[in-house]
Amino acid sequence: MITVKARAVDGPDKGFRAAEIKRRDLDAQDVLIEIKYAGICHSDIHIAHGDWGEVTYPLVPGHEIAGVVTDVGQEVTKYKVGDRVGVGCMVDSCGECVNCSKDEEQYCLKGHVPTYAGVDKYGEPTQGGYSTHIVVTEEFVVSIPDNLPLDAAAPLLCAGITTYSPLNHWEAGPGKKIAVVGMGGLGHMAVKIAHAMGAEVTVLSQSLKKKEDGLAFGAHHYYATSDPETFTKLAGSFDLIINTVSANIDINAYFSLLALDGTLVNVGAPAEPLSVNVFTLIPHRRSFAGSMIGGIRETQEMLDFCAAHDIMPNIEVISADQIDKAYERVLASDVKYRFVIDTSTM
Incomplete structure (x- = not known):
């Protein structure tokens, strides 16, 4: 297990605080990613506030993740140390049902594993991208094209x-x-x-x-x-x-x-x-x-499309200490058009 810095919330009416969370040791097909930027999505706010049902706290939101590979498991073939990569709204699925077989893992019949506020195959709660590192199986990691800046690429993983x-x-x-x-x-x-x-x-x-x-x-x-x-x-x-x-x-x-x-x-x-x-x-x-996000194949297709057409979100980069204020501004429609956390400020 490795200990990483994060920003966590302890309840629906609580503000964010500095925290430390554990990330699992790498299995054979896992990728360790140093998160450089994490986007703030409106669904982060809904989940952190408990709007969509019961939530297990403390919670580290974030499913718009852009970073760099820093280590890989022994059987990883898709990525190497130094690669620019992203992680979106899910980090696993059954891989066997009819929907997964069609590259529509977001509609996994057994339920995909969300990047945060879920439970992984080890029975542990998933924690998201408001943190400095994350471990994800390589099948749920996507490659970020070189001409997409990492800060602008982060919101593409959901928005x-x-x-x-x-x-x-x-x-x-x-x-x-x-x-x-x-x-x-x-x-x-x-x-x-x-x-x-x-x-x-x-x-x-x-x-x-x-x-x-x-x-x-x-x-x-x-x-x-x-x-x-x-x-x-x-x-x-x-x-x-x-x-x-x-x-x-x-x-x-x-x-x-x-x-x-x-x-x-x-x-x-x-x-x-x-x-x-x-x-x-x-x-x-x-x-x-x-419609709910897209599968991993389509997410990669989207990134490549955006790179080819020079499409990027309009963003405002913030520090980790500004998350609470950013949530307030999102709810007030006071952002043009996506907040992105610089995770070096964790």
Whole structure:
């Protein structure tokens, strides 16, 4: 076992504190990663605050991890010391079920092992990337292309793949009209990726205060959802809507914006149930779907796509002592557009 520095929280109403946690000794197929940067995801806040169910504390969040390999197990073939690598939202799965066999480990029928707030195959609680080192089996490590800076690459391991996967699955591209609901950490990545795929992109945001940014990121159109005229003007317009907000919005109003056979995909995960009126879906054969990150193969594909198209999140790098303040600012929508922790400050 090795002891590493971290930032932990002891309860839903507690602030972060300096801590030391244990990482397992390397098994034959394990990789030891020195974490350089860790992104802050809205789901970190939900889990740390206990919004999505019971949590075991102390908790070290973080599933947007970018770093460098410092040691490998004797049977590791994919990575060597010095490689630039990342770890996303999961660190293991059964590897045997039908979904795992299709490289969709995020939908493992036995349940994938989350990077934190889970239990690994050794029966130990998993702890995340708000720390200086992590040990992960090589099958759940991805390679970060050389032209992606590590600090900017970190949020791609969640915000990037969470938006890339549904855009890829529902075939966003030339001739497709795509709307992105929300212009936060997820939303701004969805705009950049959909634009690079060749789709016509529209942002649907509560106000127009981020319009200049949205257009700079590649959106062709930008509308305020606080204006009722928006829903009248855009009725029946979109082939695909990616809803990135983690709030209980009037989802039925957004269904009305879908064209025939259009799909609205939720990637934002509000704690409260959404109320669906099926008569907003039935008349135009519309679909309501969900999507959760992506498998390891698709995550690597996403990183390579972002590298090829020079796509990176807009980030604000912070020290470990600023995590509590960063959480407050995320909840106040006061970040453009993703916080990243410099783990050298642990």
